[in-house]
Every structure is written in C-alpha cells, then in structure tokens.
Amino acid sequence: xxxxxxxxxxxxxxxxxxxxxxxxxxxxxxxxxxxxxxxxxxxxxxxxxxxxxxxxxxxxxx
Numbered sequence: 618x619x620x621x622x623x624x625x626x627x628x629x630x631x632x633x634x635x636x637x638x639x640x641x642x643x644x645x646x647x648x649x650x651x652x653x654x655x656x657x658x659x660x661x662x663x664x665x666x667x668x669x670x671x672x673x674x675x676x677x678x679x
Contacts, residue, residue, distance in 0.1 A: 643658070
C-alpha cells in the first residue's frame with residue numbers, strides 16, 4: 618500500500634473476480650467484496666480499463 622494524497626491508500630494488488638450461478642463476485646483488498654449482475658460487472662470492468670489508461674498518462678515518469 619502506498620499513501621495517496623487524499624489520505625486514502627492505493628493498492629498494488631488486484632481484485633479477484635469469479636462467477637457463480639450467473640452472478641459476478643469481486644473480492645478486493647481489505648475485505649472489499651461486491652456481487653454484480655453480468656451487465657454491471659462488464660460496465661465496471663470497461664470503466665476500470667478506461668480509467669486505468671487515463672491514470673497511466675497522469676503518472677510522473679522516472
């Protein structure tokens with residue numbers, strides 16, 4: 618974990634997504650867990666990919 622400027626923590630570890638009985642479950646860091654419909658999971662995944670691409674351009678280059 619790295620401190621973020623807002624005081625929250627930024628995680629380096631990815632969440633784990635699984636599917637069971639037509640529901641997508643996401644287990645993330647610090648015990649975060651959420652269950653979603655397939656449509657909500659797909660939209661969340663697409664949003665995460667888009668945001669990650671933008672965030673990568675915002676990182677300082679070393």
